[in-house]
Amino acid sequence: MDLSELERDNTGRCRLNSPVPAVCLKEPCVLGVDEAGRGPVLGPMVYAICYCPLSRLADLEALKVADSKTLSESERDRLFAKMEEDGDFVGWALDVLSPNLISTSMLGRVKYNLNSLSHDTATGLVQYALDQGVKVAQVFVDTVGLPETYQERLQQRFPDIEVTVKAKADALYPVVSAASICAKVARDQAVRNWQFVEKLQDLDTDYGSGYPNDPKTKAWLRKHVDPVFGFPQFVRFSWRTAQSILEKEAEDVTWEFLDQGSDPSHSCNLCRNCSNARSFNPLCQLGIKPVPWSCRDTTNPLVPQQELPDKLFYFTVLEVGSPRPGY
Amino acid sequence: MESSDEESVHRRRVHLRPFTLRSPAPVTLHLLPCEVPVSRPAPVGRFFTPAIRQGPYGLEASFRGRSLRGEEVAVPPGLVGYVMTEEQGEVSVGKQDFSEGSEEDHEVMESPETLERDFDRFIGATASFSSFTLWGLETIPGPDSKVRGALTWPSLAAAIHAQVPED
Numbered sequence: 198m199d200l201s202e203l204e205r206d207n208t209g210r211c212r213l214n215s216p217v218p219a220v221c222l223k224e225p226c227v228l229g230v231d232e233a234g235r236g237p238v239l240g241p242m243v244y245a246i247c248y249c250p251l252s253r254l255a256d257l258e259a260l261k262v263a264d265s266k267t268l269s270e271s272e273r274d275r276l277f278a279k280m281e282e283d284g285d286f287v288g289w290a291l292d293v294l295s296p297n298l299i300s301t302s303m304l305g306r307v308k309y310n311l312n313s314l315s316h317d318t319a320t321g322l323v324q325y326a327l328d329q330g331v332k333v334a335q336v337f338v339d340t341v342g343l344p345e346t347y348q349e350r351l352q353q354r355f356p357d358i359e360v361t362v363k364a365k366a367d368a369l370y371p372v373v374s375a376a377s378i379c380a381k382v383a384r385d386q387a388v389r390n391w392q393f394v395e396k397l398q399d400l401d402t403d404y405g406s407g408y409p410n411d412p413k414t415k416a417w418l419r420k421h422v423d424p425v426f427g428f429p430q431f432v433r434f435s436w437r438t439a440q441s442i443l444e445k446e447a448e449d450v451t452w453e454f455l456d457q458g459s460d461p462s463h464s465c466n467l468c469r470n471c472s473n474a475r476s477f478n479p480l481c482q483l484g485i486k487p488v489p490w491s492c493r494d495t496t497n498p499l500v501p502q503q504e505l506p507d508k509l510f511y512f513t514v515l516e517v518g519s520p521r522p523g524y
Numbered sequence: 525m526e527s528s529d530e531e532s533v534h535r536r537r538v539h540l541r542p543f544t545l546r547s548p549a550p551v552t553l554h555l556l557p558c559e560v561p562v563s564r565p566a567p568v569g570r571f572f573t574p575a576i577r578q579g580p581y582g583l584e585a586s587f588r589g590r591s592l593r594g595e596e597v598a599v600p601p602g603l604v605g606y607v608m609t610e611e612q613g614e615v616s617v618g619k620q621d622f623s624e625g626s627e628e629d630h631e632v633m634e635s636p637e638t639l640e641r642d643f644d645r646f647i648g649a650t651a652s653f654s655s656f657t658l659w660g661l662e663t664i665p666g667p668d669s670k671v672r673g674a675l676t677w678p679s680l681a682a683a684i685h686a687q688v689p690e691d
Contacts, residue, residue, distance in 0.1 A: 208577060208584075297575075300589030306662055396570040425566035427588045430575060434589025443588075450588055452558040452661060 198277065198383055200293075204392045207241070208297045208430060213383070214290035215281070217329050221288055224250035225334035228326060229372030230319045232339070233265065233380035235311070237407030238436040239414060240388040242299060244292040244315070245380035246322045247372055248331055253286045257371050264368040265381040277382045280375060289379045290325055292318050293387060296433045303435035315341040320354055327355075335359045337373045339366040395429045397421070409438035422446045537644045541611075544648030551607060553656035554594070555671065556587060582664045583657065594659040595666075600675050605656070606649040 203211040228248035235242055249257050260279050268276070280287045294314065302309040319338060326333055336355065340347055340362050348362035363369060367377040388407060393400065401420060405413025418439065421428060424447050432439050554572065576594075577584045583594035599605045640646075658665050658672075665671065 206577070208575060208586075297586055297589075301586055301591035304589045305591065394575045396574055398570075423567060423571060425560060425564070426571035429571070430586065439589075448560050448562050448564075450558050450560050452590070 198386055200383065200386055200390065203241075203293050203387060204390060207293075207295050207387075207392060208394060209295055210298050211293040211295070212291065212325070213293070214325075214329075215284060215288050217331060218249075218284060218286050218288050220250050220253070220286050221248060222330045222332065224252055225332050227251050227254055227335045227337070227372050228323065228331070228333050229366070229370055229374070229376040230322065230336065230338040231265075231367050231373050231377035231380055232315060232319075232341070233377065233384040234388075234407070235315070235341075236409075237414075238409045238418070238433050238438050239404055239407035239431055240296055240391065241384065242294045242311075242315075243380045243384040243387065244294070244318045244322055245289060245376045245383065246326055247280070247287065247289045247376035247379055248326060248333065249287045249372065251334060254371065256283070257287060257375060260375075262371050262374040262378060264365075264374055265377040266367075268378070270385060273378050273382050273385075276375075276378050280378070287375070288326075288331065289376070290322055290329075291379060291383050292322055293383065294318060295430070297430040300430075300432075300434040303433075312342045316347060316350065320351065323351075323355060323358075333358055336361070337366050337370040338362045339373055339377070340364050391431055393429055393431060395426075397429060409436060415442075418442050419446065424448050537640070539640050539644055539646050540608075541646055541648035544650070545606065548606065548649045548652040551651035551653055553605075553607070553653050554659060555656055556592070556659050557661045557665075558587065558590075583659075585659065587659075591662050592659040593662060593664045594657045595664050596655050597658045597672065597675070598655045599653065600678060603678060605653040607651040607653070608647045609650045611646040611648065 202213060226248045228246055230246050233243045234240055260276060262276055265273055302314050303311060323336055336358050344362040344364055348360055351362060352360045366373040401417060404417040405411040407414055418432065419442060422442060427434060427443050427447050428439060572585065575585055581593065585592045585594065
């Protein structure tokens with residue numbers, strides 16, 4: 198599978214697809230949706246659709262596709278190669294969601310949980326097939342969350358398509374099995390050839406299965422913690438396993454989630470005469486670190502009368518040519 | 525000024541090393557919308573910089589799994605940015621750091637009312653900058669951001685303190 202587009206940039210999402218078989222533009226098609234890599238704390242989650250004309254479903258079944266989890270890696274690779282050979286009637290498309298995209302979605306100010314992300318990605322892929330001109334008549338989906346509500350959502354979105362959402366659909370419907378194979382092959386290859394965006398030293402690529410309960414994966418996580426940046430983007434920061442390692446082995450980070458304008462503890466400590474300037478001085482609204490030689494103001498209780506911390510990097514702006522020698 | 529405050533000022537002064545301002549090397553700086561309440565080196569060049577992308581609405585990056593959007597902010601004309609660090613360890617007046625000081629400085633030191641005492645603290649510029657990357661959580665900080673507002677302050681201050689010619 199050619200994942201070079203993903204390897205060029207794996208910080209966001211990446212859509213890949215086979216050519217659309219000509220017959221799928223004319224005949225009513227059946228389309229399966231499945232995903233791979235939902236649980237792991239490492240690497241991307243891959244969504245896949247696979248489709249073929251209803252009239253050729255028996256030919257797809259004849260390939261003996263099965264739930265990707267019941268197949269070995271070599272069997273999956275072999276079956277995917279066969280589907281490629283049958284490109285005259287089988288088509289597929291993928292959406293690779295990078296771990297960075299998963300982290301930033303789930304940790305967003307407005308939380309975007311994995312179920313919603315999954316539903317929207319699946320919906321997007323079905324729409325993508327329609328946009329490419331595939332005559333989708335039936336859709337089978339392996340469920341994420343409650344199948345009833347998921348089916349209702351999809352059915353509403355695609356009223357002209359017969360939608361079936363079921364648990365274990367990847368074992369029940371060959372077209373979903375085929376999608377699960379596409380997804381799994383892509384996920385395995387993406388993880389195996391992951392191009393780390395970071396310039397890491399002593400990178401160990403033996404990360405185990407990527408599942409949080411795998412001791413190898415846990416050891417890999419612990420080995421690759423950076424006290425400031427946490428993990429490489431290959432890791433899903435939103436996973437509890439990742440977060441609990443960070444809590445123990447990395448520095449705390451506090452975010453400016455709220456507007457600090459009304460919080461006196463963040464009042465000005467940089468300007469010379471804050472006492473009556475607070476109402477309009479924009480510096481007052483900044484959480485700039487104290488620079489005590491210029492902001493002692495005992496008349497204003499809002500100005501912290503802080504001692505200079507022992508270690509501190511000052512980040513300041515001075516006027517050119519007037520550094521007041523000797524202070 | 526209250527006497528107690530005056531006392532504490534006299535106890536400890538912070539001095540700026542003027543010679544450090546002459547030619548500090550330029551650096552690349554990122555101002556993040558979060559605080560890491562420690563001061564330590566961080567592998568910015570290995571973890572952060574290589575992951576910056578130019579997106580349709582500005583620079584894109586992430587930190588600790590959170591999405592950042594950034595933009596370049598220039599230091600206003602007539603000003604220069606310095607990265608200031610405090611001298612560490614036992615700094616005694618008149619030693620290495622003062623070797624680059626001017627003759628005048630030595631004279632000041634030798635007077636009984638010396639400005640710099642050996643228990644004072646000293647800061648100096650280790651780098652300079654004429655612009656930096658300002659990052660916002662999920663959105664570009666934009667013209668209304670606090671930092672941009674702060675940077676308009678010097679010119680505003682100059683304007684409001686300028687002599688108004690009498691008519």
